[in-house]
Amino acid sequence: MFEMLPLGAFEPRPGGGMRFHGGKGSSAPAPDPRLVDAQVKSMGIQDDVIQRMMAQSDEMQPIQKEQLQFGLDSAKTAFQQSQDDRAYALERRGQLTGLQDKMISDAKSFDSGARGNELANQAQADVGQQFANSRDQTARSMARMGINPNSGKSLAINGQLGVAEAAAKAGVSSSARESARAEGYALTDRASNALAGYPSMGMGTTGAAAGFGASGVGLANASLAGRTAGYGLAAQVAGQMGTNATGMYGQQANYQTQAQQAQNGLWGSLGTIGGMALSAWAKSDVNAKEDIQPVDGNQALQAIRKIPISKWNYKPGEGDGGEHVGPMAQDVQSQLGDQVAPGGKAIDLISMNGIAMAAIKALDKKVSSIVARRGTKGI
Numbered sequence: 001m002f003e004m005l006p007l008g009a010f011e012p013r014p015g016g017g018m019r020f021h022g023g024k025g026s027s028a029p030a031p032d033p034r035l036v037d038a039q040v041k042s043m044g045i046q047d048d049v050i051q052r053m054m055a056q057s058d059e060m061q062p063i064q065k066e067q068l069q070f071g072l073d074s075a076k077t078a079f080q081q082s083q084d085d086r087a088y089a090l091e092r093r094g095q096l097t098g099l100q101d102k103m104i105s106d107a108k109s110f111d112s113g114a115r116g117n118e119l120a121n122q123a124q125a126d127v128g129q130q131f132a133n134s135r136d137q138t139a140r141s142m143a144r145m146g147i148n149p150n151s152g153k154s155l156a157i158n159g160q161l162g163v164a165e166a167a168a169k170a171g172v173s174s175s176a177r178e179s180a181r182a183e184g185y186a187l188t189d190r191a192s193n194a195l196a197g198y199p200s201m202g203m204g205t206t207g208a209a210a211g212f213g214a215s216g217v218g219l220a221n222a223s224l225a226g227r228t229a230g231y232g233l234a235a236q237v238a239g240q241m242g243t244n245a246t247g248m249y250g251q252q253a254n255y256q257t258q259a260q261q262a263q264n265g266l267w268g269s270l271g272t273i274g275g276m277a278l279s280a281w282a283k284s285d286v287n288a289k290e291d292i293q294p295v296d297g298n299q300a301l302q303a304i305r306k307i308p309i310s311k312w313n314y315k316p317g318e319g320d321g322g323e324h325v326g327p328m329a330q331d332v333q334s335q336l337g338d339q340v341a342p343g344g345k346a347i348d349l350i351s352m353n354g355i356a357m358a359a360i361k362a363l364d365k366k367v368s369s370i371v372a373r374r375g376t377k378g379i
Contacts, residue, residue, distance in 0.1 A: 034284070039353070045360050052367045059374075107187040112180045119176035124169045131165040236305070284350075295354065297362030303335040304359045 135158065142154055286292075311325045332352065333341035340351040 038357075042353070042357050042360065045364060049360065049364055049367060052371070056367065056370065103187070103190055107184075107190070110184045110187050112177075112184040115183065116177035116180035119180055120173035123172035123176045127165065127168045127172055131161060131168070135161055236309075295358040297358040297365070300355045300358040301362045304356065306335050307331045 138157055138161070139149065139154075142149065142157075147154055307327045308331060309325065309327055311323065313323050314321050327347070329341045329347050330344040332347055333344035336351075336355060338344075339348070340355060341347050
């Protein structure tokens with residue numbers, strides 16, 4: 001197997017050409033030394049970023065532990081208070097059981113018919129007393145006026161009073177029975193409300209306790225995720241650094257593969273893409289380029305985050321048949337488009353390397369900004 005060393009993979013042979021570690025030579029021309037320097041510098045930046053991430057994550061460990069403990073203590077206190085509330089609710093429910101039983105008994109034993117008759121009799125008696133007083137006053141008034149109590153006028157007045165008295169008694173009787181029915185409904189509602197309140201209070205405090213317990217578990221999980229996030233991001237950058245290293249080696253390996261395919265008459269699309277890549281590397285001079293535009297490092301970083309990196313082997317008859325580490329062309333195309341991964345079948349290593357460097361610079365800027373805000377000098 002060839003050593004995965006960037007400088008070794010592109011080491012010039014005495015007298016010209018390139019040498020692969022492992023004893024097998026190649027007639028490929030030496031790459032531009034500026035390319036090798038740029039790749040080595042890129043991996044140096046990535047290594048520095050990884051070290052900063054690891055140190056930053058280590059610095060955050062005590063703060064995250066303190067925050068976790070505070071959250072757990074708060075959840076524990078809230079849980080205990082909810083348990084105290086539940087105990088109080090159960091105690092009050094026991095004290096009020098006797099009153100609830102009496103309310104239920106009163107509601108069950110209440111006879112709206114009997115109660116209506118009782119209230120009607122009382123109301124009729126009151127009406128009768130009022131009309132009796134009215135008759136006495138009328139009789140005295142007619143006596144003072146010299147009207148004979150047996151005269152037609154006197155009898156007519158008494159008759160009117162009798163009709164009015166009967167109507168009034170009928171009205172108060174109806175009202176009394178309606179009041180009795182309303183009283184019965186009120187007793188039933190009161191008993192029902194008394195039974196419904198306290199069980200729900202107990203269930204509410206129990207549910208609150210369960211919620212506080214779940215909150216503690218959630219805090220623990222969130223803290224674990226926060227504590228490992230820095231390491232995960234560092235591992236992602238380390239994987240990208242490995243991709244850059246294998247990309248350098250892959251340029252030379254592709255050249256050798258293409259030469260073998262040309263000799264055997266099996267030149268395919270992979271060889272064509274490899275030849276195009278080598279041609280592009282040979283013309284990396286700024287004077288050979290046009291339409292030069294800046295690259296948004298933050299967008300590049302977001303895209304790199306979404307591209308999975310895998311270790312894989314080529315199928316028989318595909319590529320060099322060896323084991324490699326890198327992204328899939330389809331994933332690169334979905335995030336960076338056909339410019340970097342034409343048709344989702346191959347990857348433009350020149351553009352891919354440029355995207356990676358832009359992302360590294362954006363990440364370095366973010367890390368430096370965090371360090372500056374925290375007042376830490378160097379990592």
